[in-house]
Amino acid sequence: xxxxxxxxxxxxxxxxxxxxxxxxxxxxxxxxxxxxxxxxxxxxxxxxxxxxxxxxxxxxxxxxxxxxxxxxxxxxxxxxxxxxxxxxxxxxxxxxxxxxxxxxxxxxxxxxxxxxxxxxxxxxxxxxxxxxxxxxxxxxxxxxxxxxxxxxxxxxxxxxxxxxxxxxxxxxxxxxxxxxxxxxxxxxxxxxxxxxxxxxxxxxxxxxxxxxxxxxxxxxxxxxxxxxxxxxxxxxxxxxxxxxxxxxxxxxxxxxxxxxxxxxxxxxxxxxxxxxxxxxxxxxxxxxxxxxxxxxxxxxxxxxxxxxxxxxxxxxxxxxxxxxxxxxxxxxxxxxxxxxxxxxxxxxxxxxxxxxxxxxxxxxxxxxxxxxxxxxxxxxxxxxxxxxxxxxxxxx
Ligand SMILES: Nc1ncnc2c1ncn2[C@@H]1O[C@H](COP(=O)(O)OP(=O)(O)OP(=O)(O)O)[C@@H](O)[C@H]1O
Numbered sequence: 258x259x260x261x262x263x264x265x266x267x268x269x270x271x272x273x274x275x276x277x278x279x280x281x282x283x284x285x286x287x288x289x290x291x292x293x294x295x296x297x298x299x300x301x302x303x304x305x306x307x308x309x310x311x312x313x314x315x316x317x318x319x320x321x322x323x324x325x326x327x328x329x330x331x332x333x334x335x336x337x338x339x340x341x342x343x344x345x346x347x348x349x350x351x352x353x354x355x356x357x358x359x360x361x362x363x364x365x366x367x368x369x370x371x372x373x374x375x376x377x378x379x380x381x382x383x384x385x386x387x388x389x390x391x392x393x394x395x396x397x398x399x400x401x402x403x404x405x406x407x408x409x410x411x412x413x414x415x416x417x418x419x420x421x422x423x424x425x426x427x428x429x430x431x432x433x434x435x436x437x438x439x440x441x442x443x444x445x446x447x448x449x450x451x452x453x454x455x456x457x458x459x460x461x462x463x464x465x466x467x468x469x470x471x472x473x474x475x476x477x478x479x480x481x482x483x484x485x486x487x488x489x490x491x492x493x494x495x496x497x498x499x500x501x502x503x504x505x506x507x508x509x510x511x512x513x514x515x516x517x518x519x520x521x522x523x524x525x526x527x528x529x530x531x532x533x534x535x536x537x538x539x540x541x542x543x544x545x546x547x548x549x550x551x552x553x554x555x556x557x558x559x560x561x562x563x564x565x566x567x568x569x570x571x572x573x574x575x576x577x578x579x580x581x582x583x584x585x586x587x588x589x590x591x592x593x594x595x596x597x598x599x600x601x602x603x604x605x606x607x608x609x610x611x612x613x614x615x616x617x618x619x620x621x622x623x624x625x626x627x628x629x630x631x632x633x634x635x636x637x638x639x640x641x642x643x644x645x646x647x648x649x650x651x652x653x
Contacts, residue, residue, distance in 0.1 A: 262306035262345070263456040264331060271301040271480075300326045301337070302480040308426075313457040315471030315488060317380050317464075319456050320470035321636055323480040324460045325430055328352060331458065332428050341643050345423025347375075357415060360404035362415055364395050367403055376421035389417040392443070409440065420451065427451065430460045445469070523625040530554050532624055534614040536631050542602040543635040548600050549628065551614060553648055555593040565615035566599060570608050576642050604644040605633045 274295040276282050281294035283621070288294075301323045308314050312335055316324045331342055332350035339418075358367050368389050369382065390399055393413040398406060403414070420427065429448070434532040447455070448470060461467050467474060467488060474491025476484035484494045524532070537548040549566065567578040579599055609632045616624040 261306045261309045263310050263312075264345075264458070265343040266307070266327075266331065267305050267340050267342070269301055269304045269327070269330060269342065270299060271323075271330065271335065272338045273298045273300060277489075291470050298398055299480045302331070303340070304475075304477075304480075304482050305340075306475055306482070306485055308458065310456055312473065313452060313459060313471045315474045315491070316458065316460045316477065317462075317474060317491065318400055318477035319468060322477045324477055325352070325479070326480075328428050328430050328458065328460060329533045332469075334637055340423075341550050344426060345424070348426045348428060349419050349422050349424030351416060352428070352430045357418060358359055358403045358411060361402055364393070364399040364406070365390075367414065368418055371418045371422070371595045377422075385421055389414070389421050392417040392421075392447070415441055416447075420447055427455050427457045429457065431462065435479070450643065464496070468492055484611040520625065522627070523622055525623050527561045528555060528557050528563035528618075529616060529623045531540070532616075532626070534628055536612075536627075536628060538631070539629065540632045540634055541605075543603055543605075543633070546600060547599075547603050549612075549614075550598045552594075552596040553616065553624070553625075555595065559593070559618045561619045563617045564599075565617065566612055567615070568605075568612045570606075570610055570642065574642065577607065577611070602646060602648065603633055606642060607633050607635055609633075 261331055269651070274282075275298045276285075276295050285292070285294040304323075304327060306314070316327060317326050326335065329352060330337050331344070331350055332352065334352065338384070351488060359370070362370065365386065368386050372382055372385050393399075393410070393416075395406070395410055395414060398410065403411060427448075430603050445466070451457075452470065457470070459467070459471060471488040473486060474484065474488045474495075475482060478498070480561065483498075484491050532551075532553040534549060534551040537550065541547055551564070555562075564581045565578060566580075568576045570576055579601070581599070609630055611630050612628045614624065614626055614628055615622070
């Protein structure tokens with residue numbers, strides 16, 4: 258191991274046997290042919306890195322990706338299935354702040370016990386106890402059994418004890434996630450003051466703390482090392498990855514798109530030709546003016562011409578429909594040439610919509626074809642599917 262290297266983690270893997278049913282474990286033990294009834298689960302998969310003196314390494318990753326398992330292996334609480342860890346000097350691990358505390362003993366007795374285990378002599382003890390007492394701010398409860406403490410008090414005491422043992426390697430697992438703001442600040446400044454003299458491994462979900470303290474970052478994903486290097490780059494990598502996953506999840510969670518039921522598409526070319534219809538834009542914002550321009554020619558004399566414009570959302574719900582009875586059409590040579598537009602305001606929720614251009618004469622369909630889809634994109638949402646143009650009149 259290099260002179261400056263304090264922790265060397267080499268090809269660490271930790272596997273667990275996963276059984277579908279508890280009985281499978283018994284079956285496996287009793288099977289004369291050593292038949293396997295379990296699946297192998299990799300909590301950690303071939304992890305290697307080195308930590309140098311004075312360096313702080315942040316380990317980040319989402320829940321269940323192996324961070325705590327790695328810390329436990331480095332601090333000797335767990336043995337790896339494969340690989341090995343070499344460490345130089347004294348390790349103090351705060352895996353669970355309160356795990357080192359004995360509930361029946363008082364705060365003072367707990368401090369004393371831990372300091373003795375850490376090898377402090379009688380002369381040093383008094384001063385150290387005072388230091389921890391001051392840090393933990395337990396007040397008169399320091400002479401009461403720890404089982405009577407609040408969780409915040411236990412955390413303060415646990416942290417105080419752990420850092421006072423003058424470790425060479427300090428391992429911190431989410432310590433800053435507990436306790437109130439003041440306590441967190443106190444821990445942070447204590448950690449900061451110790452940084453230069455010791456090596457630290459630091460698990461946190463707070464990217465700010467990681468950015469503040471860590472030189473390097475190890476990103477774990479499903480037990481694998483997916484990034485190791487400079488803290489800023491590591492955080493960027495992690496955040497980008499999280500964003501991508503969120504997007505994937507959103508895609509999965511979006512309801513299955515059902516093809517809207519439009520009825521049969523239809524075009525009677527004997528009676529209607531040169532039909533054009535299009536929305537002014539493909540994307541609208543809330544309240545924006547929407548225009549559908551249309552034109553067509555009729556090869557006959559209509560009795561009661563109606564243009565319809567039904568609209569569906571992406572799930573096939575028929576949101577609304579515009580209808581126009583109109584007669585004012587001008588005979589142009591042998592044809593009726595019609596040109597017009599429908600204007601409305603966009604009061605639809607953000608979504609993708611389909612609409613149809615329908616021409617009917619009395620009860621006879623002449624034309625039923627889809628327009629190009631339009632999308633409504635805005636941050637604000639309306640209540641329900643759509644908001645209708647309206648005015649309130651309220652008299653007090
Ligand atoms: N004793 C065990 N038996 C089986 N699986 C285990 C055992 N201990 C941990 N695991 C699994 O190993 C994986 C890694 O767990 P670990 O606690 O290291 O994750 P983590 O990244 O620290 O998560 P968190 O951020 O939630 O603390 C998880 O999927 C967990 O369910």
